[in-house]
Amino acid sequence: MRSGYLSVIIPSSLTSESKDQRIKTYKVGQIARAASIFRVDRIIIYRDPQYDDSKFIDLVLRYAETPQYLRKHLFPLMDELKYAGVIPPLRTPHHPLRSSPEVGEYREGVVVGSDEGAWVDIGTEGPVPLRADRTVRKGERVTVRIFSRRPLQVELWDRRQIPQYWGYQTEVAGALGETLKAQSLVIATSRKGNIVDERLLAQLQKAMKESVSVAFGSPTRGIEDILHEEGCTLSDLADYLINTIPDQGTATVRTEEAVFATLSILNLVR
């Protein structure tokens, strides 16, 4: 059985340390990479009142997650994506390199026309007819399955039924406290958390079978401090408080660094 649904919760201040738009873009791209490498299902951006770059972060995350051939449909030319070229390709199964799909394969597509039924662009030479059991609208992003190769025909598919990793969704949320409240099981990361040892790892292994949300502090403040300012208490909101970088050699660990370090460890017990 596939393990539980995995969300990561990151601050809207992820990009606050750099003034360079190119580096900001690259940094968000790294979150996209980390999420894809470790099969994260959802990235939630909470509002850090000190620096709210959630719109940009969300935009770049969605852009990175979109297969290259669909970007022209879904993202108009805009200044915020000026440096999108520095985003590393995700190389996930839903970003296929070759353009000629086999029967049974899945593709991401965009509905491009609806003359005599719906048509989708799935990265092949022309639009492909879509068999759908519901109404689709032009410009909608859809997941499809190839059921005929000659002629190429596809049917609408539920992405949750796909056995491979199929990208992440994004969500712009409000304050950290209310964001954590909305999760079913929360693993919060902090320098002051419990050091991950064999025993804790075994507990986390059980937790990872459920829907789990892993929360990270901001580049300047830990989760405790952010929640304190909101009048919340961490122990009421988190099921686990873990330190995944015992004995760190640096005074601070950046959000994207903590994301890589933490997901790497949790991946061992997922």
Place this chain on the structure above:
Amino acid sequence: MRSGYLSVIIPSSLTSESKDQRIKTYKVGQIARAASIFRVDRIIIYRDPQYDDSKFIDLVLRYAETPQYLRKHLFPLMDELKYAGVIPPLRTPHHPLRSSPEVGEYREGVVVGSDEGAWVDIGTEGPVPLRADRTVRKGERVTVRIFSRRPLQVELWDRRQIPQYWGYQTEVAGALGETLKAQSLVIATSRKGNIVDERLLAQLQKAMKESVSVAFGSPTRGIEDILHEEGCTLSDLADYLINTIPDQGTATVRTEEAVFATLSILNLVR
């Protein structure tokens, strides 16, 4: 007792995927950050015949590791460091923020003059007299310990005797095979390696008490392929072959991503 000496072995092609000099610089800066967070003692750059950027990688790594106040002495203005501003600060104990040290503290310094004995710049207002039991030369980087505050006086110190993490050294090596041969204990990382589980983790814990070198493949090829081309066999050269990213969601994992993921896991048993 402090754990064993830790080296990481990275390819000269680390920067090969990006044409953007700023991103190349940032990427090397991330290796510097990973090394500092996880208390790496040495970074060895081996020669990947496909792309040899070892001079640049070594330069940026050394620059990042040098306390800010010493950089002007040790790094002349050069084009390769044009984007050094994007390198994240290491925030290690040997990069102190305040400039007024206490007796017993350690500092990095550069020998600046030798009129009537040696003087060092340790980031305080002016040069400080140095007590040394050996000859030092102007421009030499030295580690010192403060033994008098008023007047400020320092003595030469052996960095290996400092109980905190005190930065990494760098080394530009030759081919991967000969580099691995020169190590006492090698942990090689590969997608084809043994998945890190509880049992393997316990073995690695024992290994980490010794001097350990952790080797990484290039952005385009795994360690096995690089060694094969050199006419070497991995099993002759590595004590452990581990996969630290089981069930990866992406077709490839970049060197800097593998470094973060692997050091994070090894840090749990160090």
